[in-house]
Amino acid sequence: MPVLDLMSGFIVELRNAGLPVSLTENLDAMEAVKVIPIEDRDAFKYALGATLVKNNAHWRVFETIFEVYFSLRGPEYEITKDGQPDDFWREMQEQMDQVKGQGEGKGSGGGMDSLTPEEIAAMLMRALMSGDQAMMRALAKQSVQRFAGMEPGRPVGGTYYLYRTLRNLDLDNMLQKLMDANREMSKQQLSSLEERLEKDEFESRIEQFKQEVESEIRRRLVADRGAEAMAKTLRKPLPEDVEFMHASRDEMQSLKKALYPLTRKLAARLARKRRHGRKGPLDFRNTVRHSLSYGGVPADPKFRYPRPAKPELMVVADISGSVAAFARFTLMFVYAIQNQFSKVRSFVFIDGIDEVTKFFKSTEDIGEAINRVNTEADVVWVDGHSDYGHAFEVFFERYGKDINSKTTVLLLGDARNNYHAAQSWVVKEMRKRARHVYWLNPEPKSYWNTGDSIVGEYGAHTDGVFECRNLRQLEGFVENLT
Amino acid sequence: MKPRFKDVATVRSGLKKENYLADDGIAGVVYLADRLGKPVLIEGPAGTGKTQLAKSVAEMTGARLIRLQCYEGLDESKALYEWNYKKQLLRIQADKKSDSWSEVHDDIFSEEFLLTRPLLEAITSEEPVVLLIDEVDRVEVETEALLLEILSDYQVSIPELGTITAKQIPLVFLTSNNTRELSEALKRRCLYLHVDYPDLEREKEIVLNKVPDISENLADQIARIVRSIRQLDLKKAPSVSETLDWARTLMLLGIETIDEKEAKETLHILLKYQTDIAKAAKELSVTK
Numbered sequence: 001m002p003v004l005d006l007m008s009g010f011i012v013e014l015r016n017a018g019l020p021v022s023l024t025e026n027l028d029a030m031e032a033v034k035v036i037p038i039e040d041r042d043a044f045k046y047a048l049g050a051t052l053v054k055n056n057a058h059w060r061v062f063e064t065i066f067e068v069y070f071s072l073r074g075p076e077y078e079i080t081k082d083g084q085p086d087d088f089w090r091e092m093q094e095q096m097d098q099v100k101g102q103g104e105g106k107g108s109g110g111g112m113d114s115l116t117p118e119e120i121a122a123m124l125m126r127a128l129m130s131g132d133q134a135m136m137r138a139l140a141k142q143s144v145q146r147f148a149g150m151e152p153g154r155p156v157g158g159t160y161y162l163y164r165t166l167r168n169l170d171l172d173n174m175l176q177k178l179m180d181a182n183r184e185m186s187k188q189q190l191s192s193l194e195e196r197l198e199k200d201e202f203e204s205r206i207e208q209f210k211q212e213v214e215s216e217i218r219r220r221l222v223a224d225r226g227a228e229a230m231a232k233t234l235r236k237p238l239p240e241d242v243e244f245m246h247a248s249r250d251e252m253q254s255l256k257k258a259l260y261p262l263t264r265k266l267a268a269r270l271a272r273k274r275r276h277g278r279k280g281p282l283d284f285r286n287t288v289r290h291s292l293s294y295g296g297v298p299a300d301p302k303f304r305y306p307r308p309a310k311p312e313l314m315v316v317a318d319i320s321g322s323v324a325a326f327a328r329f330t331l332m333f334v335y336a337i338q339n340q341f342s343k344v345r346s347f348v349f350i351d352g353i354d355e356v357t358k359f360f361k362s363t364e365d366i367g368e369a370i371n372r373v374n375t376e377a378d379v380v381w382v383d384g385h386s387d388y389g390h391a392f393e394v395f396f397e398r399y400g401k402d403i404n405s406k407t408t409v410l411l412l413g414d415a416r417n418n419y420h421a422a423q424s425w426v427v428k429e430m431r432k433r434a435r436h437v438y439w440l441n442p443e444p445k446s447y448w449n450t451g452d453s454i455v456g457e458y459g460a461h462t463d464g465v466f467e468c469r470n471l472r473q474l475e476g477f478v479e480n481l482t
Numbered sequence: 483m484k485p486r487f488k489d490v491a492t493v494r495s496g497l498k499k500e501n502y503l504a505d506d507g508i509a510g511v512v513y514l515a516d517r518l519g520k521p522v523l524i525e526g527p528a529g530t531g532k533t534q535l536a537k538s539v540a541e542m543t544g545a546r547l548i549r550l551q552c553y554e555g556l557d558e559s560k561a562l563y564e565w566n567y568k569k570q571l572l573r574i575q576a577d578k579k580s581d582s583w584s585e586v587h588d589d590i591f592s593e594e595f596l597l598t599r600p601l602l603e604a605i606t607s608e609e610p611v612v613l614l615i616d617e618v619d620r621v622e623v624e625t626e627a628l629l630l631e632i633l634s635d636y637q638v639s640i641p642e643l644g645t646i647t648a649k650q651i652p653l654v655f656l657t658s659n660n661t662r663e664l665s666e667a668l669k670r671r672c673l674y675l676h677v678d679y680p681d682l683e684r685e686k687e688i689v690l691n692k693v694p695d696i697s698e699n700l701a702d703q704i705a706r707i708v709r710s711i712r713q714l715d716l717k718k719a720p721s722v723s724e725t726l727d728w729a730r731t732l733m734l735l736g737i738e739t740i741d742e743k744e745a746k747e748t749l750h751i752l753l754k755y756q757t758d759i760a761k762a763a764k765e766l767s768v769t770k
Binding site for chain 2: 020022024025028031032035036040042043046047049050051053054055056059191192193196197200201204261264265268269294295363365367
């Protein structure tokens with residue numbers, strides 16, 4: 001049965017992408033598929049989602065893989081019972097063949113093919129204006145065929161094709177054009193609120209169109225190279241596994257989104273741990289009070305829970321180019337759970353050092369505070385290349401007296417010191433005064449102590465150096481910290 | 483057992499009759515839950531109708547809703563069952579002389595002395611029930627284990643009595659506000675449903691449905707403004723219930739079309755943080 005094969009391939013791919021799909025969940029999915037017809041693609045997708053994906057952060061990954069595996073199956077492209085390729089598939093293959101023969105840019109016969117690019121752009125604008133879904137879908141198909149210039153057999157994920165298609169349609173200026181046209185059309189002057197709403201509406205339509213184009217490209221790529229190969233090219237790490245140092249802009253966005261719920265969960269967990277971590281001495285009063293319902297027999301002893309003091313935290317972060325993203329995230333992370341600490345102070349440096357606690361104090365908006373750190377902090381001393389030695393020295397001179405036995409010091413950076421003097425005695429001194437000194441390094445362990453990295457030299461004087469490449473590792477570290 | 487629903491469309495129209503507008507995902511999962519006999523774990527931001535879904539399903543199927551509100555410190559005796567200690571004591575004292583010990587012993591651990599709590603009640607009930615376990619993320623991880631037996635096998639084991647199996651399989655809904663990661667064991671036993679903020683069309687429909695006499699034009703405007711606000715980077719995005727509050731307020735004020743000034747003046751109904759309100763007010767008036 002082809003559906004079964006498809007399903008097992010699909011589930012293997014989900015696991016490859018990092019989703020924890022257990023055997024029972026797999027069986028549930030098979031059960032679910034029995035009662036939901038595969039022709040109803042949306043219902044089918046939700047049925048699989050409900051049985052296989054138990055974390056909303058994984059939904060995007062699931063959706064992509066679903067699209068790759070089942071994109072040719074749905075009401076628009078009926079799958080035939082015996083597993084033979086359907087008409088759509090054949091048609092697409094023909095198109096690919098033609099492209100192979102003629103080079104890019106020309107399609108086969110059909111209603112829209114005689115149009116010039118300008119006419120297509122004009123049609124697209126009309127469709128976006130009126131929000132005509134069917135028209136948008138047809139245009140997406142047409143423009144991919146025309147502008148993407150897809151070459152069969154090339155092992156790519158489609159980003160380039162997407163870029164080409166969109167560039168040809170001049171989508172960047174489309175929003176402006178739509179707004180202008182809209183202004184002309186409406187008779188009276190629009191208020192700024194109305195204009196803003198119109199703009200949001202158009203933006204969402206354009207976004208929708210982009211997605212249409214993207215899925216059209218994927219559909220064709222799958223037809224060309226098969227689902228498995230395609231899924232492999234598209235495989236992306238889950239948000240919590242994205243590396244700070246190599247995150248693209250999109251990944252940064254998804255990281256930011258993942259950060260907030262993660263910190264909320266962590267804070268709840270920490271608060272709970274604080275309360276229930278240990279059992280304290282017997283609470284006599286409470287025990288006697290409860291014994292009343294057992295006729296005076298203290299059958300249910302009650303204990304007092306200790307409330308251990310919250311640690312003080314000093315974060316000292318390198319914000320030079322290569323590790324800036326990591327520093328930003330760690331700061332955001334720490335401040336998002338700052339009520340788990342009695343006090344948080346933060347310092348940033350490149351070759352000079354500056355305290356930035358005040359930026360976080362003055363606003364509730366962590367994102368804004370981070371922006372101010374990036375623009376206003378005074379961190380350059382000589383040339384703006386990392387100099388850990390000098391930064392630490394100054395830090396110790398100015399703030400060393402504030403380190404006491406309650407303080408935990410977090411040092412963040414890759415310890416790439418540009419061959420300056422290490423001054424590792426500062427770290428040693430800090431450790432003498434502080435409760436703990438930890439070092440978090442965003443580089444993979446195998447890179448440590450290569451080139452100008454001297455993390456080992458500093459690390460010898462700390463209570464531990466931790467690799468902190470992604471959110472998962474960062475979360476794990478912070479959880480053990482309090 | 484006879485399935486409750488014919489197909490996804492029936493679920494959807496049934497819920498609509500109860501004034502709950504479900505999208506494809508929600509209706510599909512409710513349908514699956516019935517067919518596969520599995521509990522549904524509902525997650526999502528606060529105020530998107532997670533609890534309401536369980537209530538509406540109960541109304542739609544004419545079942546009794548049994549609700550277990552979770553909180554920290556919830557234990558067996560509040561969730562599952564408890565022996566009626568005082569009554570047992572009375573029983574022992576009432577006829578001290580007549581019964582032999584073994585008789586009394588058997589007697590005081592019978593159903594007569596059992597206090598059923600929501601979970602046990604749900605599975606021993608004769609008539610159809612919908613079991614709602616609300617805010618399951620509030621209990622400790624250890625307490626979660628209490629739920630596992632009932633969720634996978636619809637039974638409760640009581641050491642003194644033996645195993646009590648369900649007379650009918652109830653529809654079970656668990657809601658979570660996602661304040662902590664639920665255990666794998668729990669998640670594995672459930673179907674997962676993430677209820678997010680509704681899209682423009684659905685939100686508009688919800689407003690039209692829930693706020694009497696509202697004009698289509700105003701509902702449309704409200705839904706669009708709320709969508710714009712949700713796109714901003716806020717501490718707490720407006721929920722559906724806050725949208726409805728806002729719509730009602732605007733109706734009370736007799737506003738037919740929202741202009742910038744009125745929107746700003748009533749923003750505090752949608753948003754609860756001063757920084758959010760300031761940000762939204764700024765964004766709504768600036769056009770780029």
